[in-house]
Each structure stands twice: as C-alpha cells, then as structure tokens.
Amino acid sequence: MSHTTRPEHREAVLDIEGMTCASCVARVEKRLERVDGVTASVNLATESARVRYPAEVDPQRLVEAVREAGYEGTLRKRPSAQHAHDDAPSTPAPARDAQDGGHEHAQEHAEEHAGGHVHDVEDHPGATTLRTRLFVSAALAVPVVALGMVPAWQFPGWQWVSLVLTTPVVAWGGWPFHRTTFANARHGAMTMDTLITLGTFAAYLWSVWALVFGTAGRIGMTHAGGLMDDAADPMSLVYFEVAAAVTVFLLLGRFVEQRSKRRAGAALRALMQLAAKDVELHDGTRIPLEQLSVGDVFVVRPGEKVATDGIVRDGRASVDQSMMTGESVPVEISAGAAVTGGTLAVDGRLMVEATSVGGDTRLAHLARLVEDAQTGKSRVQRLADRISAVFVPIVIALSVLTLVAWIATGGSVSAGFTAAVAVLIIACPCALGLATP
Secondary structure (H helix, E strand, C coil): CCCCCCCCCEEEEEEEECCCCCCHHHHHHHHHCCCCCCCCEEEEECCEEEEECCCCCCCCHHHHHHHHHEEEEECCCCCCCCCCCCHHHHCCCCCCHHHHHHHEEEEHHHHHHHCCCCCHHHCCCHHHHHHHHHHHHHHHHHHHHHHHHHHHCCCCCCCHHHHHHHHHHHHCHHHHHHHHHHHHHCCCCCHHHHHHHHHHHHHHHHHHHHHCCCCCCCCCCCCCCCCCCCCCCCHCCHHHHHHHHHHHHHHHHHHHHHHHHHHHHHHHHHHCCCCCCHHHHCCEEEEEEHCCCEHHHHHHHHCEECCCEEEEEEEEEEEHHHHCCCCCCCCECCCCCCCCCCCCCEEEEEEEEEEECHHCCCHHHHHHHHHHHHHHHCCCHHHHHHHHHHHCCCCCCCCCHHHHHHHHHCCHHHHHHHHHHHHHCCCHHHHHHHHCC
C-alpha cells in the first residue's frame, strides 16, 4: 500500500508598511499567493498578513514578495509549525528551547502588534508626522477656500496668492498619497491613492494652466464661486480651493484611520502586560520568565503576579483572578489548587509548581485568540478585496467618460472637468473601507 506524504506547512505573521486601502490588501495577497503553496490573509486594520507556506519555502521569500508588490514587509515572529495541526508535524525541537521561546514570542509579538510597548498612539512618529501635515495644510487651505468661494474677499491678485498657498498643501501635505501612488505605478498597480493623486493634481494643474496660459491670471479677475460655473471661457477659472480642501479632508481621514490602526492591538497588549517579567525560584534564585521550565517551583509573594500556570504546592493566599474570570473578589488559594499565570496575589505566600510555560499557558492562548480575531478576515472583507481589484480602473474610466459626456452633450468644459474630478475624489478609500465590517 502506498502512502502519500502530506507536505508540512508553517505559519508566519508579517508586518506590512504602506498599505492604505483595500486595493493594497488585494495586491499584497495576490503577490504572496504567487509563491508556490502559499495562502495569505492580509488585514488592513492591523497592517499585517498571516501566511501559511510550505516548510521548504524560505520565510524571507515572503518578505521579498511583499516588496515586489510595492510595500515594506518584516517578519513579526519566528516561523512556526505550531498552528498547522492538519499537516505533518515539524521535527521537534528540544523541550527547553520551545518553552524558552514561547513566552518570549508571545510577549514580543504582542508588543509589536500593539504598535509599541506602552507609548500612546499620539507619540508614534508616523502619527506625529501626519498630524503636522494635517495642521499645516489646514492652516494654508482655509484662506484658499475662503478666497475661492467668497467673491467679496477676492482682492487684486488673490488667485496668485492661492497658488502660493495651495502648492505646499498639494505637494507636501498630500505627499503620503502621492508617494504610494508613484510606488505602485512602478509596479504597474493602481490603488485608491491613485484616485486621490489624479483628482488633486488634475484640479491643481488645471488651475496653474489657466493662470499661466489662460485669462485666470489677470489682475482683477474674480471667481463667481460654485463648482459648476458655466463661464464662457473655461480658462478663466481656477480650482485651487478644490485641490487644497480635498487634500486636507483626506489627510484628516488618514490621520483618524492611523490612530485607529495603532489602537487595534490594545486588547492584545493589555493581555500581555499581565505577564510577569521574571520569577523567583524556591531556592531564592531570580530568573527571566522565559527560562522557567515545567516542573520548576517558584515563589509568589503579596503584590506579585503568578509567573505561569501551575499547581500550588505550599502556602495560602488571596489571588485576584478577575483577568480570567471577571470575578471582582479575590479567591482564597491553598495547596493543591491550580493558579493561572498573570493573576495577582493580593496577600499570603505561595509555592507553585509550573505546569505550563511559554506558548502553552492560558494567557498565551488568550493572546492567540485575540490575534486570530484581528488578523483574520470575514467573507465580506474578502468580497471587498475582490471588488477593489477592479474598482480603481473602473473609477478612472468613469471619470474620463463623464468629461467626454459633458462636452459631447453641449456642456461647458469647466463643468465637465469639475464633474470628472468629483468622480475621482468621491471614490476615496473611506467609502469601501468603512463600509466593510
């Protein structure tokens, strides 16, 4: 009788930088799954990818695949066959190594996933830079919008002042969008950021052209306001307020989105902060927690956290188990009772024999459940990813058709241009992303 050997698979989690929309997610997944035997689930909210791949595939090949898609990827944790229960088991490593690495992996992974240790999301360099872009761009855009929309405030030469104020907003303030657009263009891809870049640059470049080569640059020119102006000469109109306002609104959306992403790991971080950092053995020796082995006996004093799951061998104490059970009143624990790592000894003294360490503890299992919930994707999310693959090209085609239709039906060029830009702008990343649970 012949037996078919099932290939061994491993799992890895990658952190991915630069994704901004569902189109980015679809592109990364597609690129990863081009590697033979690889299946991937990319999550935009956590900026991560859970990848299942054959054991013979070098994990660095996965990182290279992400870079080929136009994004930066890093392995978050050491690849493991631990979760691939249905496949042939990996060659077992020495028990102590597995135990030593389990808690260390869980702790490091939780901290990285949460965006740092205990820093507030506002202190993150990315959030700080984006906040600066938002505030500076908003300060410059407000007078541009006011001048463009209120004719009474349009002093001689106002349109040239609008040019000066709008240029840094579009070029510097909108750079996060443009950078992603250009990076993806090098790889022959289009994302939601492509629409933002096309829309804002179309409004900006039209306005510059009208100033330099049209009649919009003459001193004393006034703009009647309104986006569908039917002026006889379309080259007398500028749309700096459109480019500036749209950039600011999208920066605001990106800033709020980034803050939400940074907080996505808060639950996981809160769980792992419950774990002790080191532990005192029964002989008085204090060692790092990752060096603790099954069967070791350790001491728990009042005010200390129980280092890992175990059985009480001696002593009596009140233990706060609210993190596991939700019970607000401490529970009396004595010899023979089981204790859970991460719970807090309120009083008394315990001698505990470790029964589970590292990735086998209840706390680590909880952390994995939270991680799986955050990195997994629902069927609706997968449907949105498939739609996004064709969404951007369709929107660009609709924008061009809108312009052609306006002109072909006798509408003004300026009105057609405004409608075409509107099609690009309203298809920003917010709609598809926020509508997907």
